[in-house]
Every structure is written in C-alpha cells, then in structure tokens.
Amino acid sequence: MTDISTDATGDHDAAGEGRAGGPAPPPLTPVPPARRRTAGEEARTLVAQTNVATLATLSDDGGPWASLVSYAALDDGSPVLFVSTLAEHGRNLDRDPRASLVVAEAARGSDPLAHGRVTLAGRVTRPTGDQEPVARAAYLASVPTASSYQGFGDFSLYVLQVERVRWVGGYGRMDSADADAYANAQADPVGDARGAITHLNDDHADALLIMAQALGGYPDATAARCTAADRYGLDLAVETPRGSAPARVGFAEPVTDKAGLRGAAVELTRRARAQP
Template identity: 55%
Template sequence: MTLDHGDPGDAPAIPLPTAPLANEARPSPAEEARTIAAGTNTGTLASLTADGAPWASFITYGLLDGAPVLSVSRLAEHGRNLAADPRASIAIVTPDIPADPLAGTRITLAGFVERPTGAEAEAARAAHLTAIPAAKYYIDYSDFTLWVLRIERVR
C-alpha cells in the first residue's frame, strides 16, 4: 500500500465535512492569514546569505496594514542579509501549539523587505513599538533598521 499526501500539484485535498456545518460561512484564506499574523508577534525569518545560503532566525514584528514590520540590527546576520538581498519570508505559528505541532495553525509570508520612508516610516515605527514595547530600548540605535515585508505570497 502506498501512502500519499494528495495530488502531485502540492494542493491540499480538503475532506468533506463529517457532520452538517453549524455555520457554513468561513473566513477567506486571506482573513485567516491576517488573523494568524495578528495573533502573535514572533516568527522565524528566512533570509539569504551573501553566498545564497538560507538563514533562519527568530524575530519579532508589528503589523502595519497587515504587513510585518521588523526592527533589525545590521550587527545580526539576518540584518546584513536583508540589506544585501531583500528576498525574505516569515513563518508564523500560533502560540497555542497542539500536542502534534504539525497539526497547529501556521502561515508563511513571502516577499521582499523595504525600508519605509516618510509618513510610512513613522507609522511602521509606531506599529512595531505597539507590538513590541521593549523595542523602545533599542529601536533608535544607529545599527537598527526598520523593514516592512511586502508580501507577494502566502502559504
């Protein structure tokens, strides 16, 4: 017997309900993703090193109109990575992890980072500080940069 996850196109198979649904209205996938991202303020950032190798690191973020705002030091490897190559993704896992972690709710937001300017920079700073109050101790250090992840793909 061969076990398989589903079709070879990487699309999840959604089983039919086992009982009548009490409420057939369900949030859209975009709303579910926004809810997951808003439910925590930590994630795993994936960036690329100078030689193209993947680098994963723990980060904190705030949200500005649904886009993660990072405050990153260029002293950290991921800070140097983002400055050299803006491609990045953030894996976010809900804090209520079940006994089987793979059964938990999670998303990956992929795209590229940009430094906000003008009014957006002020709004990004405020969003990050609202989510991470302790950032007030380091956000203005000269080695820290604000980045906004411009999301191109959600999984």
C-alpha cells in the same frame, strides 16, 4: 487520512475518517451553507495573534538563513521588522531584500503540527515618507522593549511587502492567497478561540450533539465535540454508528468580537432545537 482536492494547485481540506480509517460517512440530511474564513482571513488572524515569527533570509553565499524575530503588522497586514546588522539576518536583508516570515499558532498538546501557521513571502523595503513614523509606531506598540534601542545606528526598520501567502491550518487543511487577497482581508475578531472551544466541549456537549443532528446533517450522531470556532461558525467532530465525520454549522450572523461567540452558540442551539 483521506484528502479532498479543492483546486488544481493541490490545496485540500481533510475529509475526515470513518470507521477503521475509511472515508467519513456522508451527511444524511441537507446541510445549510456555512461560510468559512478565506485563506487571507486565516493568515491575517494568525498574524494578529502574536508578535514572534521565524524570518528566512538569504546569506551571502546564497544559502537560506532562519532566525527568530519580533514583528508588528500595518493595517494591511504587512509585517514590520526592526533588525540589527550585528545579526546575520540584518546583514542579509541589507544586501538582498527577498525574505519570508513564518507565523505559527501557539501549540498546545503533544502535536505542534496540528496547529495553524502561515508563510508570508516577498521583499522588504525601508519605509519612507509618511510610512516611516507609522511603521515605527506600530513596531513600538507591538514590541515596547524596542524603545530602549530604537536609536541605535545598527538597527534598521523594514516592511515586508507580501507577494505570496501560504496558510496551513493543521493536517489536511491548507490554501494559498495572493497579495491583494491578504491585504484586503481582515483578522477574525474572535482570534484564538481555544478557551471557548474547551468550554463548549466541557459544559455543552448536549448542545453540540443537537447542532450536529439538526444542522450538521447527522441525525444519527451519538456524540459531537467542537474542534474550531471562528466568526462564521463552529467545526464539529461527529460520532455516528457509521463512523466519525466532520461537520460545519454556521452562525446566523458573523460574530463581531470574542464575547459574541456565546450569543451565537446559544442562537445555534435554539435553531437546532426548533428543527422538526
């Protein structure tokens, strides 16, 4: 796979592969700008999709310790944890606030590393004042079974103050975000769009091909399938006589909920068919 560096830090996006694993063929016609989610938006979207993560803490000997935990998220995306000192990770947080949380997209298919995940790193604090009931309510809403042990003395509520974010969208797609970019981003209201993607590929392959030809820059495309969908547009995998290539087609307006994907895709199809 050929990677294209997007900045000096080494973050990159896959360029795709052409015939025999070579570079992807370039577009033949100008491609309209198509907005993508930022790393902060990608991270917030993943965090909003589940309540299970891997927590990494530091043991008393300084060694790393990873555990499976449940979590909630505050309005700014800060994860809320409710852990017991009977567990090693609870004792670790009580002694050393440094921690990181890995949230992974639910894997489907044979290759889990082809799916998205995000690492949130920072320090935990115990919520106080007005934040404490807000954090507790958020956790109970996300993990209702916690109501049965919320009064136990060995459990403590923590909020991870995110300092660094690293998002990986699969092979060759990754980026970083700082604390402000993460806190100020919003989760994509489309969320997990894999059902819509399957529907597009199974029932609307002709429309995807027209999009690739008229809007994606590949008038020589012979087939196209959708590989991702978000509030801003669709990612396509395009087949041409020159080889395979990725393409991005943007919606006329950002989608405000998952139900809006259908109308946005219909508008894309109409716009593509109207091209000379």
